[in-house]
Amino acid sequence: MSSDGMDASVAAGGDPTAHLRDILQWHFGADTGSPFWLRAATRWDFDPLTDIREPDDLRRFPDLSDELRNIAVDDLIPAGIVGEPFSVYESGGTSGAPKRIVEHSSRFDALGWVDSVLTDHGVPVGGHWLHIGPTGPHIVGRSMRRLAEVRGGTCFTVDFDPRWVKRLIADGRRALADEYVQHVLDQADLIVTSQRIGVIFATPPMLEALCARASLYDRLASGLGGVIWSGTSISPMTRQLLEEEYFPDIPVVGLYGNSMMGIAPQVPRTERDRFPCVFRTPQPQALVEVVNPDTGERSAVGERGRVLVHLLTRDMFLPNVLERDSAIRVGTPDGGFGDDVADVQPLLTDGQQVVEGVY
Structure with missing residues (x-):
């Protein structure tokens, strides 16, 4: 439970x-x-x-x-x-x-799975959380706040508009996008100055920028008991730096998810794992299949394919949704149907450039 x-x-x-x-x-x-x-x-x-x-x-x-x-x-x-x-x-x-999606209680119910996985990773219960990610119309903000609450904590948030950053980058205004990132970190800095944060949720680009701001990183890292990242893809080098250099003594846990499927947390690593970061959906309420982007056939275990999502809750039914993500099919849990996935990346189609921005 x-x-x-x-x-x-x-x-x-x-x-x-x-x-x-x-x-x-x-x-x-x-x-x-x-x-x-x-x-x-x-x-x-x-x-x-x-x-x-x-x-x-x-x-x-x-x-x-x-x-x-x-x-x-x-x-x-x-x-x-x-x-x-x-x-x-x-x-x-x-x-x-x-x-747009509608939600009554299904996403809150599914947080029980995420909660249990965070406990398995050793993320502490209680304390203050800092969410450096979207709120507003994005369900992740509500989910992180509720997750902190069900784990006995409270959650601080910042103003964070990922669509504006994507627009700046797409328009070639990278300098303004970088300035906006610093604006978000300024808000986090004000919180960390007066509050002891035990768990932080942030996107990989924001975590990289945070670690590069030495004064903020030093104050934050000294009291952290867990780091959760999500929202954009992450390179193996960045993940390794976060786990081994910046936060070597505390759990660093990834979440894969979106509005269509909910949250698939990274399951605890075992010695038998071929991939260092494997995500599992809350089955059977959300099922992921990794499929060949050309044929639609299920990819073989170990092969990269396109992410296909089926959302099966009483709040919403969304079958057969082809996402703009690719992933490696790791396998199917015992008793399940959907796939565990690893190394999630944007799907590049017809030469289109996908702007991830900061979320």
Whole structure:
């Protein structure tokens, strides 16, 4: 169990086939489904309630995630939860207008898995957290605040607009982007000056900039008990520097995730691991497949492919979403369907340049 009683088995417990059938009955049931999916089902040549039986069958669904850029959010709320409070969150907007999702409780429930993994890594319970990452319409800010709270801590945040940084970089105004990074660190500096921070969450670019500011790094590192990074890809050299040079005596844990799939924490390393950083989704609520970008076939273990996500919760159903990420398929946990992944990087297609910025 997690530190507040949430079920941490969300990541590895439950039959994926039984869970899938329950989710399909919910989202395509006349009394419980959302207008978005009930309307979409009338256009298909298959019946989700009778023709989708196994997780492999999820490939029959079209990827409708682009419609989340413009859909009225009321149409996404399942009738079975109408009247309950929902929140709206947005993707980072790297590939165009941001996509919107709705959330009632599923992401909070899934934090039980992340909580348990952080405990396995040795991240301390309690104390103050500092979140140097997006808040606003981005769900990561809410998730980190809630994660700190369920672990008995409090969370400090800064103003952080990743879309502005991406725009500056895309427009060739790198100097202004660098100035903005220092502006964010100035805010963190004010917090660290008067507060003892035990756990920090930051993106790899922000951690690099923080470590380069000696006075801030020295004050922060002296009291830290854990470092969590996420939001952009990380090079092997940067990860090694963080773990072995800058924070050698405390847990340094990566999180892979986005608005479409939730959070996949780095699982504790074992001597048998081929890769130093392996991520696992909260199965069966979120399933990742690593697929060949040309054929769509499941990549072999050890091969790089494109990330394909299926989100299967009562709040939202999002099958067959091709992400703008590539990863190495590590394998499938016992009793699971989705893949563990390593070395997540932006997917480069048709010569397009992906601007990661600071998130």
